[in-house]
Amino acid sequence: xxxxxxxxxxxxxxxxxxxSNSNHQIIGVVSNPPKRMKRSRDVSYxxxxxxxxxxxxxxxxxxxxxxxxxxxxxxxxxxxxLVVVAFKILPKTITDIPNLKAVNLHASLLPKYRGxxxxxxxxxxxxxxxxxxxFLIQPNVDTGxxxxxxxxxxxxxxxxxxxxxxxxxxxxxxxxxxLSVIENxxxxxxxxxxxxxxxAPKIDKSFGKIDWSESAHLIYSKIKAxxxxxxxxxxxxxxxLKIYESKLTSKKLxxxxxxxxxxxxxxxxxxxxxxxxxxxxxFEGKKKMLAIDWYRGINKQSGLxxx
Numbered sequence: 001x002x003x004x005x006x007x008x009x010x011x012x013x014x015x016x017x018x019x020s021n022s023n024h025q026i027i028g029v030v031s032n033p034p035k036r037m038k039r040s041r042d043v044s045y046x047x048x049x050x051x052x053x054x055x056x057x058x059x060x061x062x063x064x065x066x067x068x069x070x071x072x073x074x075x076x077x078x079x080x081x082l083v084v085v086a087f088k089i090l091p092k093t094i095t096d097i098p099n100l101k102a103v104n105l106h107a108s109l110l111p112k113y114r115g116x117x118x119x120x121x122x123x124x125x126x127x128x129x130x131x132x133x134x135f136l137i138q139p140n141v142d143t144g145x146x147x148x149x150x151x152x153x154x155x156x157x158x159x160x161x162x163x164x165x166x167x168x169x170x171x172x173x174x175x176x177x178x179l180s181v182i183e184n185x186x187x188x189x190x191x192x193x194x195x196x197x198x199x200a201p202k203i204d205k206s207f208g209k210i211d212w213s214e215s216a217h218l219i220y221s222k223i224k225a226x227x228x229x230x231x232x233x234x235x236x237x238x239x240x241l242k243i244y245e246s247k248l249t250s251k252k253l254x255x256x257x258x259x260x261x262x263x264x265x266x267x268x269x270x271x272x273x274x275x276x277x278x279x280x281x282x283f284e285g286k287k288k289m290l291a292i293d294w295y296r297g298i299n300k301q302s303g304l305x306x307x
Contacts, residue, residue, distance in 0.1 A: 001080040001179060006030040007048040011164055012085035014172035015105060016051055019083065022176050026057055027077050030070070030087075033061040066091050074100075081182070082137075083175065089141060102137040103182070105175045107167050109133060109149055111197035114142035119164050120207075121200035123225035126217065128154050130163075132171040134178040136189055145189030147178040159224040159245075203230060210234040210243065212258035212306055216271040220248050235307040236260075237298070244288060245279040258306035260295070267291040269306070 001024050005016055008031055020026050029052035034045040045053065045061075052059040058077075062070045071093050074082075082102040084090065090102060108118035109131040115121075122130045131151045135144040152167055181187055208226045210219055210233065223232045227244045234241055253261060253270040261268050261275075268275040278291035283298070298304070 001025070001183065002027045002078065003081055003083050003179075004028040004030065004074060004077060004079040005048075005052075005083050005085075006087045006090075007085040008032050008046045009086050010047040011107070011168040012048050012087070013051050014168045015083070015085045015175050016048060016055075018172035018176050019179070020055055020057075022179070024176075024179055026055075027079060028058045028060060028073070030060050030062070033063055066093060068093070070094070071097065081179070083179075084137065085171075085175070090137060092139070095137065095139065101182070103147065103175075103178060104135055104137050104142075104144065105171050106133045106135065106142055107164075107171065108200065109151065110135060110142060110146060111192040111194060113198055113200040115200035116202040118200040119160060119167065120203050120225045122154065123158070123160060123163065124221050126221045130154055130167070132167060132174050134175055135192075143192055143194070145191050147181055147187075147189055148174055150174050160226070160228040205230045208232045210306075212269060213272055216248060216274040216276045219271055219276055220246055234258075236304070238307065239284040241284070241294070241306075242282040242288075243278060244281065247277040247279055249275055249277050251275045256305070260304040260306070262292070262295050265292050267295045 003019060003024055003026050005019065005026055007016065029048065031046045031049040031052065034043045034049060037044055049059060049061060060070060060073055065088055074094065074097060082100065084102060084104045095102060106118065108122065110133040113121055129151055131149055133149045134147040136147065138144040150170060152170060154163060203226065208231045223243055223246045226232045232243045234243065251268060251274060253259065253268065253275045255270040257270055257272055259270045267278045269278060280288060281291045281294050282288040283294050
């Protein structure tokens, strides 16, 4: 099949590579416009844009998907199908192009975690299993009929970076397989059950603020999900401490939530139930470091507590 690929982040790159190495033909790639860096003034493409240029593919970078030139470009190329991975919502000007199907790879087992941030929300909610879904795009977001699904275990030490990488690589394989399935004239997609749908809305910086009065497991899950982006943090002595990595413990401290203690060169923070061990942190104005090094630098008196 002749394919136009649409995507932006690193998550979409394994899919672009896999399709380019398959028996299908990528005739064009759509990605966000490059940005000009403030200091160097160099132009920075999206990860998908960079890969498309490396593969010498026809790259279109419109400011808006409603740009009529984009529709003209697509129509002129005469693709058999659009493949969308981690991109924007397609406007009607594109989805209404006659006889043109569009396939999406979504990082959840739909109808669970419809929305912009399925991996973040799966980790925050402490899921042990997630997966990828390929589906045919229709007007309502992430509601299209399912082509294929694959289950993926979330390992205890998985964070957003490791899980995203694993899902993007496995998703690329699923996507190529899905394209072959679609070519079968007897193929019939499976509809989603809207009654059991859950949602994964876009993550903003406010999600990353830690409330130590929550359970240790909930905070631990939040750090795994959000420390990569947009970041998890708490304030102490009026300054922000970014928290990159933590560890669950069965240790209970006789302190209020948010109290920091050091035991055997390990830094613990009391939570609603158990304590959480801090591993890697970054104090405001400092570099990323081991939590024990941060503690030694700031702890000039007992009773250290998060604001």
